[in-house]
Amino acid sequence: MHTPSKTVQFDGDLIMHRGGALQSPTIAYETWGTLKGAGENAIILFTGLSPSAHASSTQGNPAAGWWEEMIGSGLPLDTDRYFVICINSLGSCFGSTGPASIDPATGEFYRLTFPTLSLEDVAAGGYEVMRQLGLDKIHTTIGCSMGGMSALAFCVRHPELGGRLLSISSSARALPFSIAVRSLQREMIVRDPLWCGGNYDADDPPVTGQRLARKLGMMTYRSPQEWDLRFGRERSTSEMNSDEMFFGDFAVESYLKSHANRFTGQFDANCYLYLSRASDLFDLAEHGGSIDAGFDKLSLTQAMVVGVETDLLFPIRQQRELAAGLQRSVSDVELVELDCLKGHDSFLVDMDAFRPVVNRFFE
Amino acid sequence: MHTPSKTVQFDGDLIMHRGGALQSPTIAYETWGTLKGAGENAIILFTGLSPSAHASSTQGNPAAGWWEEMIGSGLPLDTDRYFVICINSLGSCFGSTGPASIDPATGEFYRLTFPTLSLEDVAAGGYEVMRQLGLDKIHTTIGCSMGGMSALAFCVRHPELGGRLLSISSSARALPFSIAVRSLQREMIVRDPLWCGGNYDADDPPVTGQRLARKLGMMTYRSPQEWDLRFGRERSTSEMNSDEMFFGDFAVESYLKSHANRFTGQFDANCYLYLSRASDLFDLAEHGGSIDAGFDKLSLTQAMVVGVETDLLFPIRQQRELAAGLQRSVSDVELVELDCLKGHDSFLVDMDAFRPVVNRFFE
Secondary structure (H helix, E strand, O other): OOOOOEEEEOOOEEEOOOOOEEEOOEEEEEEEOOOOOOOOOEEEEEOOOOOOOOOOOOOOOOOOOOOOOOEEOOOOEEOOOOEEEEEOOOOOOOOOOOOOOEEOOOOEEOHHHOOOOOHHHHHHHHHHHHHHOOOOOOOEEEEEOHHHHHHHHHHHHOHHHOOEEEEEOOOOEOOHHHHHHHHHHHHHHHOOHHHHHHOOEOOEOOHHHHHHHHHHHHHHHOOHHHHHHHOOOOEOOOOOOOOOOOOOOEHHHHHHHHHHHHHHOOOOHHHHHHHHHHHHHOEHHHOOOOHHHHHHOOOOOEEEEEEEOOOOOOOHHHHHHHHHHHOOOOOOEEEEEEOOOOHHHHHHHOHHHHHHHHHHHOO | OOOOOEEEEOOOEEEOOOOOEEEOOEEEEEEEOOOOOOOOOEEEEEOOOOOOOOOOOOOOOOOOOOOOOOEEOOOOEEOOOOEEEEEOOOOOOOOOOOOOOEEOOOOEEOHHHOOOOOHHHHHHHHHHHHHHOOOOOOOEEEEEOHHHHHHHHHHHHOHHHOOEEEEEOOOOEOOHHHHHHHHHHHHHHHOOHHHHHHOOEOOEOOHHHHHHHHHHHHHHHOOHHHHHHHOOOOEOOOOOOOOOOOOOOEHHHHHHHHHHHHHHOOOOHHHHHHHHHHHHHOEHHHOOOOHHHHHHOOOOOEEEEEEEOOOOOOOHHHHHHHHHHHOOOOOOEEEEEEOOOOHHHHHHHOHHHHHHHHHHHOO
């Protein structure tokens, strides 16, 4: 399911943003639609922490993608008009080189020898895909969640590409609550004895820590208000939790358990740690010495910032800050504050709210 | 520091709300001021999950209490006028009988043989203290956080006592987000291999799980907005975290670490599990078959509900629900919504906001 259809490989070393290098790393991507010219109709899409490049079904992989209802003929990212490229983040485990890949220099898995990952490196992966596809301009850069920060890194490093930016439920830098959430998620994993300093057995990974981390994740991806309506104090009819004295027949506990179990088998623990930390470290202020200087380096013709009022992880006040910052250098900036109930994940699950907004951006 | 000055012991068995019994359990408490008559000037105070009965300094224990600035001569709980009793919750580890106490029937620690704890049992502990002190009425019942639910349990079980209720940052029942937070905290502890099914070595308790749980606790006790102002993206100058690759020189990470380390030595892990689960289980609707029927059973002359807009754990919408419910049977109900920045913990740390409100209640 997560095997990407296409890859590019860097010609030589990729020098990492915070030091160290990777020897000819691979970047996985998928595309939809037909390229015109040198990128006039190209949309590059950076993902959140956990998705693969499989944003929508393709001929080679008919499984539904994570943004299936957004990309396609007649859909907001209209493949009759646009050439859409989705990038699997460097450091991830779905085709791009990451801590779970083999280091060609040693023949061993990178694991913790992988250099510190930054979202600037993720952006570099996207740029390399573009370059090898022969593009020298871009119509629109899109990023969702962590991908919005990768998109900002991409735009600030490549002002010559111009184009437009669509930032969805993201920010210009992480604030302490989100840092605390992710730091605690990472700690849950590294405190699992099976993590073994990163050298865990592939058949016996630190699933306990990963499940705990995913549960905390779900608590920040959705919203308390949604759960009030959805679960209230409902008890679960399943017996999945009833074997444990201090847990839960509460429906919300069963829900978290099933989500955690589903995710854990899919994502490599070390890759998660690197990407999570990269999200904390990203700060547009690094590009120029201050957050304003970072915004001033952008060279975009239009930007839209979309956020959700119930988002705990990338809160609405950060959407406002991002829009205000973009207004320093971008003449056409629109801030859209959606009152979706489903929190940070709304862009994945509340298509009725997001489709019209993205449609408007492309009209 | 946590040795309470006074205790009472139940004469015989305490039959627990959800089944099982405790043989002559002990309840620890402290008092301030002088009792008049049979309780005309008595204030009974139920605490949050972790505090002891030491709400303020006493002659026997001059250490500052957890509500030092609220209780005393000329303070909002004015000991020149009122006789204040603070109850250490049954199930806790600061003098009252709990899972860390010896079961007189076996001579062994209760540990997980302690019966399921309910906040109704905590309320029963408070009632027994009152009874043995010779009180048959009460001026005011106060509860903070979990203690507000214990206070509601106390009032609904003893309508004959009458009096008034001051509920601070609490609710009539837990909603799914708070249940999820506490459930995950409990899971962090029981997944720590040192927990050993509750039979941990007193000298080697599951501190890793307890620290993780405390960090998540702190994230819900304070507010993201406070942390934006207090920490921003500041880096810590201490090296306390710098030994670990995926953690944090971020100031918020150091802050959480020092809080977690401080708490962990103080609180017994099993006691925490029981009290945490009791908080999830409490539901005023159990008293009468519906939440409204529960409210209708109260017989109070006045009530005040105080909440904080930035509270994540007992959110402001629950304060409104609680006030609306109390209005069914109480003629004089005031709802106070404070715009404190410090979230759920504001009642402990933002005295300038809380003192005038509590003062007004007692004037």
